[in-house]
Amino acid sequence: xxxxxxxxxxxxxxxxxxxxxxxxxxxxxxxxxxxxxxxxxxxxxxxxxxxxxxxxxxxxxxxxxxxxxxxxxxxxxxxxxxxxxxxxxxxxxxxxxxxxxxxxxxxxxxxxxxxxxxxxxxxxxxxxxxxxxxxxxxxxxxxxxxxxxxxxxxxxxxxxxxxxxxx
Amino acid sequence: xxxxxxxxxxxxxxxxxxxxxxxxxxxxxxxxxxxxxxxxxxxxxxxxxxxxxxxxxxxxxxxxxxxxxxxxxxxxxxxxxxxxxxxxxxxxxxxxxxxxxxxxxxxxxxxxxxxxxxxxxxxxxxxxxxxxxxxxxxxxxxxxxxxxxxxxxxxxxxxxxxxxxxxxxxxxxxxxxxxxxxxxxxxxxxxxxxxxxxxxxxxxxxxxxxxxxxxxxxxxxx
Numbered sequence: 001x002x003x004x005x006x007x008x009x010x011x012x013x014x015x016x017x018x019x020x021x022x023x024x025x026x027x028x029x030x031x032x033x034x035x036x037x038x039x040x041x042x043x044x045x046x047x048x049x050x051x052x053x054x055x056x057x058x059x060x061x062x063x064x065x066x067x068x069x070x071x072x073x074x075x076x077x078x079x080x081x082x083x084x085x086x087x088x089x090x091x092x093x094x095x096x097x098x099x100x101x102x103x104x105x106x107x108x109x110x111x112x113x114x115x116x117x118x119x120x121x122x123x124x125x126x127x128x129x130x131x132x133x134x135x136x137x138x139x140x141x142x143x144x145x146x147x148x149x150x151x152x153x154x155x156x157x158x159x160x161x162x163x164x165x166x167x
Numbered sequence: 168x169x170x171x172x173x174x175x176x177x178x179x180x181x182x183x184x185x186x187x188x189x190x191x192x193x194x195x196x197x198x199x200x201x202x203x204x205x206x207x208x209x210x211x212x213x214x215x216x217x218x219x220x221x222x223x224x225x226x227x228x229x230x231x232x233x234x235x236x237x238x239x240x241x242x243x244x245x246x247x248x249x250x251x252x253x254x255x256x257x258x259x260x261x262x263x264x265x266x267x268x269x270x271x272x273x274x275x276x277x278x279x280x281x282x283x284x285x286x287x288x289x290x291x292x293x294x295x296x297x298x299x300x301x302x303x304x305x306x307x308x309x310x311x312x313x314x315x316x317x318x319x320x321x322x323x324x325x326x327x328x329x330x331x332x333x334x335x336x337x338x339x340x341x342x343x344x345x346x347x348x349x350x351x352x353x354x355x356x357x358x359x360x361x362x363x364x365x366x367x368x369x370x371x372x373x374x375x376x377x378x379x380x381x382x383x384x385x386x387x388x389x
Contacts, residue, residue, distance in 0.1 A: 063267030
């Protein structure tokens with residue numbers, strides 16, 4: 001990251017290659033399809049580039065990255081809210097079916113995740129997909145560690161109920 | 168059970184290699200070396216320094232008339248509280264300029280606490296509650312408070328532009344209250360009227376107005 005700030009092109013390429021997959025998963029889990037997640041990923045990198053001076057060496061990188069990724073997702077959600085509301089159901093079904101056939105292992109979890117409230121889903125994704133610690137998630141989402149714990153706990157409870165398993 | 172849920176998060180498809188190459192090429196093409204922002208402590212010192220310098224500078228221009236009429240106890244408590252909130256607002260604003268920074272000071276609690284504490288403090292410190300020439304004597308104070316807040320807002324905007332706001336509405340609202348606090352501080356140094364209702368409505372009112380302006384600007388930017 002420090003080399004990228006010094007405009008090292010190789011460092012920029014390495015950073016993109018290293019950081020993009022988990023960020024892409026973060027977007028994919030909350031998007032309608034791959035194309036949308038890739039658009040979000042491109043927007044994310046443009047903003048990272050613009051905000052690169054705000055990363056200070058020695059500070060944790062993940063909360064910085066995911067705080068910006070969250071902002072990208074929120075902006076995109078707001079921008080496409082009107083479109084989503086006017087979409088007819090028949091347009092969504094083939095998309096979902098295509099996604100299901102392409103990713104046999106994912107859909108069940110994706111469906112379960114989509115049933116969770118947005119804030120809980122986000123916390124669970126950051127903890128489990130991105131592998132961040134409670135403190136890192138708290139920093140990325142701008143809330144307290146206690147609030148992160150509570151959201152994660154509620155998300156687990158909700159998933160347990162849906163899966164029909166006991167704690 | 169948690170392990171079972173964790174195990175369900177399988178590694179998904181990676182992004183398209185072509186997309187990654189495109190991104191890397193795009194950001195490399197426009198890359199210029201940048202200097203990372205200084206530490207939170209330095210940024211806090213700059214922000215707090217602007218708060219103090221601006222309050223003193225504007226008060227110097229319009230004269231420190233309040234200092235002659237306030238008792239030592241009133242000055243100590245009133246200015247002490249203003250400095251404390253100035254320090255806390257500086258810290259809170261800095262925390263929100265940096266994505267993923269650790270947040271120690273909650274913005275909503277701070278803004279409400281500042282208004283409540285100032286309200287109680289003013290009621291306790293200034294015994295006069297008369298309303299003679301209330302509006303005529305108050306409007307110049309409100310005007311000065313708002314002008315000071317605008318000056319602070321302009322300088323603050325320059326500072327905020329150095330960072331990246333992940334929650335513009337929250338940050339700009341917070342900065343609005345902070346700018347309003349500069350206005351309250353200027354009036355605390357300048358205004359010789361020691362009337363609790365006057366200070367509450369026309370001095371602290373400038374802070375409320377600046378906070379509301381921040382909220383609307385922030386909502387627009389968000």
